[in-house]
Amino acid sequence: xxxxxxxxxxxxxxxxxxxxxxxxxxxxxxxxxxxxxxxxxxxxxxxxxxxxxxxxxxxxxxxxxxxxxxxxxxxxxxxxxxxxxxxxxxxxxxxxxxxxxxxxxxxxxxxxxxxxxxxxxxxxxxxxxxxxxxxxxxxxxxxxxxxxxxxxxxxxxxxxxx
Amino acid sequence: xxxxxxxxxxxxxxxxxxxxxxxxxxxxxxxxxxxxxxxxxxxxxxxxxxxxxxxxxxxxxxxxxxxxxxxxxxxxxxxxxxxxxxxxxxxxxxxxxxxxxxxxxxx
Numbered sequence: 329x330x331x332x333x334x335x336x337x338x339x340x341x342x343x344x345x346x347x348x349x350x351x352x353x354x355x356x357x358x359x360x361x362x363x364x365x366x367x368x369x370x371x372x373x374x375x376x377x378x379x380x381x382x383x384x385x386x387x388x389x390x391x392x393x394x395x396x397x398x399x400x401x402x403x404x405x406x407x408x409x410x411x412x413x414x415x416x417x418x419x420x421x422x423x424x425x426x427x428x429x430x431x432x433x434x435x436x437x438x439x440x441x442x443x444x445x446x447x448x449x450x451x452x453x454x455x456x457x458x459x460x461x462x463x464x465x466x467x468x469x470x471x472x473x474x475x476x477x478x479x480x481x482x483x484x485x486x487x488x489x490x
Numbered sequence: 491x492x493x494x495x496x497x498x499x500x501x502x503x504x505x506x507x508x509x510x511x512x513x514x515x516x517x518x519x520x521x522x523x524x525x526x527x528x529x530x531x532x533x534x535x536x537x538x539x540x541x542x543x544x545x546x547x548x549x550x551x552x553x554x555x556x557x558x559x560x561x562x563x564x565x566x567x568x569x570x571x572x573x574x575x576x577x578x579x580x581x582x583x584x585x586x587x588x589x590x591x592x593x594x595x596x597x
Contacts, residue, residue: 329573331512331527337576353493358519359500360560367555377491378531391585417530425537434534434543444551454491462493470497477503484554485498486547487507487520488533489491 342458353462363484365445370483373448374401375473376430378422378490379414380453390415392457396469399453407433414490416457429488448482456490492518506554508533508546512563519561524550526566529574542568 335352343349363370379388381399388395390413401410407426412419422428435447452473459465477485492515495505499521507520510533515523526533526546535543546568553564 329527329570331525332574332576333513334511334576335513335517352514352517354517355496355519358521358561359496360521361499361502361504362558363504363555367551372551375494419531421537422531427540427543428532428534428537431534431543431547434540434547437544438547438551443548454494456491466493466497470494471501473494474498474501474503477498478501482503485495485503485505486550486554487491487495487505489507489509489511490530 350458365483367444368442369445371446371448371481372435372444372484372486373477373482374430374432374435374451374486374488375454376452376488376490377454377456378412378417378419378429378488379455379457380410380412380426380430382453383409383411387411388413388455389457392455394459394461394464395455395457396461396464397455398469398473401430401432401451401453403432403436403447403449403451405432410453414455414457417490429490431488435486445483448477448480450476450480492520495520504554506550508550512565515563521560522553522557522562524553524564524566526568528568528570532570 381387385399410426427433438444439446495507499505507523509515509523510526510528510530512525535546549566
């Protein structure tokens with residue numbers, strides 16, 4: 329089937345609820361850093377923005393807006409200790425198997441089979457929700473995560489947006 | 491998340507973005523992305539289908555290691571098997587404390 333037109337549908341949904349038009353970020357160009365190592369030598373971190381946290385951490389507000397906090401998810405976290413709090417899409421399948429959006433078990437297997445060098449010690453759950461603080465998202469949250477990734481010599485980041 | 495990918499990449503860490511909203515990906519242009527035409531919440535596959543999940547993830551990792559043109563969106567060939575919708579429940583309502591700020595003021 330044709331890809332769903334989410335931008336149009338979200339515009340209609342929220343403008344129908346009385347919000348002013350959302351200012352989408354639209355770019356002609358992007359940024360770039362080449363991957364310098366083969367996958368089997370790379371330390372890769374996971375990052376998922378579906379209101380993902382560990383059960384012993386503060387949960388996300390499922391209706392969060394502009395939430396710039398993150399939750400550290402250590403690589404050995406059992407999947408039953410993870411939880412999604414998010415109202416913006418149907419995550420009932422991911423509730424049963426978190427790997428649908430945060431494939432931590434698959435990455436542990438990829439490390440074991442030598443397909444990647446290793447899964448990073450610390451991975452990231454984000455909340456975000458509807459985002460009205462795009463400057464702070466870039467200068468605070470993204471910059472903070474970038475520093476942490478560099479500080480732990482992570483070679484690449486695997487992102488699953490919500 | 492596309493904005494976050496752009497910043498992370500800008501400071502020197504390659505990223506791969508696994509998305510299911512192709513129109514949003516075209517707009518925000520993450521540095522490298524793969525498109526999986528599945529309902530939101532299944533970007534890395536169906537629940538308990540280890541083989542499918544592994545296949546999507548490996549395709550994404552191959553894109554990470556081989557793409558050389560900034561902003562490329564790779565369409566992965568997976569099919570969900572039936573038509574699907576937006577992923578937000580019908581009759582979606584915001585909670586009382588999240589109503590639009592001064593909705594329609596001046597209009």
